[in-house]
Amino acid sequence: MNKSLPSLTLLGLSAAAALVLTGCDREAASDPVARGRHIVENVAMCVDCHTPHLPDGRLDPDKTLQGAVLPFAATVPMPWGPSAPAIAGLPTYPDDESAIKFLMTGQTNHGVAPRPPMPGYRLSREEAEAVVAYLRSVTPGKS
Ligand code: HEC
Structure with missing residues (x-):
C-alpha cells in the first residue's frame, strides 16, 4: 500500500534541491x-573557504574571494589543501569554458581534482555559467 512512498519522498527531496539551486529571487x-x-554566497558557500574570516568569525567584506x-x-x-586560492576574477582560468567545465565535472584545467x-x-551548465559570470565580475584584490 505504501509502495509509492519512497519514490514520493525522493520526488519531494529533488523538488526541494531544485528549489534551493534555482533560488526564489x-x-x-x-x-x-x-x-x-x-x-x-548562499548555496555552494564558496565564500566560506575562499574569503578570509575576521577574528569575530564574519567574512572579511574587504577581501571577498581573495583566498584564505x-x-x-x-x-x-x-x-588536504590547507588554503583556498583567490578566485575573484578567476585569474587561473583565462578562458570561461575550462572554468565552466571545472564546476560541472570537478576536474581542473590540468585534468585533476583539487584536494579536499x-x-x-x-x-x-546554466549554474556554472552564472558562477563564472559572477566570479569574473569580482575585481581581484578588491571586495
Ligand atoms: C570547504 C571549502 C571550500 C569550498 C566550499 C569551496 N572551495 Fe574551492 N578550493 C578549496 C581549497 C582548499 C582549494 C585548494 C585545493 C588544493 O590545494 O588542492 C580550492 C580550490 C579551488 C579552485 C582552484 C582549482 C584549480 O584549478 O586548482 C577553484 C577555481 C575553486 N576552488 C573554486 C571554488 C568555487 C567556485 C566554489 C563554490 C562553487 C568553491 N571553490 C568552494 C576549498 C573550498
Whole structure:
C-alpha cells in the first residue's frame, strides 16, 4: 500500500534541491551575475573557504574571494589543501569554458581534482555559467 512512498519522498527531496539551486529571487533568475552571486554566497558557500574570516568569525567584506588559509583541518591523515586560492576574477582560468567545465565535472584545467576540502561540484551548465559570470565580475584584490 505504501509502495509509492519512497519514490514520493525522493520526488519531494529533488523538488526541494531544485528549489534551493534555482533560488526564489527574481533578480537572480534573470541576471546571471546575480544568480551566480546567490550560488556562491548562499548555496555552494564558496565564500566560506575562499574569503578570509575576521577574528569575530564574519567574512572579511574587504577581501571577498581573495583566498584564505583554512581555519580548520582534517582530523585523520588524508590529502588536504590547507588554503583556498583567490578566485575573484578567476585569474587561473583565462578562458570561461575550462572554468565552466571545472564546476560541472570537478576536474581542473590540468585534468585533476583539487584536494579536499574543495568539493567536486556537478553544477548544471546554466549554474556554472552564472558562477563564472559572477566570479569574473569580482575585481581581484578588491571586495
Ligand atoms: C570547504 C571549502 C571550500 C569550498 C566550499 C569551496 N572551495 Fe574551492 N578550493 C578549496 C581549497 C582548499 C582549494 C585548494 C585545493 C588544493 O590545494 O588542492 C580550492 C580550490 C579551488 C579552485 C582552484 C582549482 C584549480 O584549478 O586548482 C577553484 C577555481 C575553486 N576552488 C573554486 C571554488 C568555487 C567556485 C566554489 C563554490 C562553487 C568553491 N571553490 C568552494 C576549498 C573550498
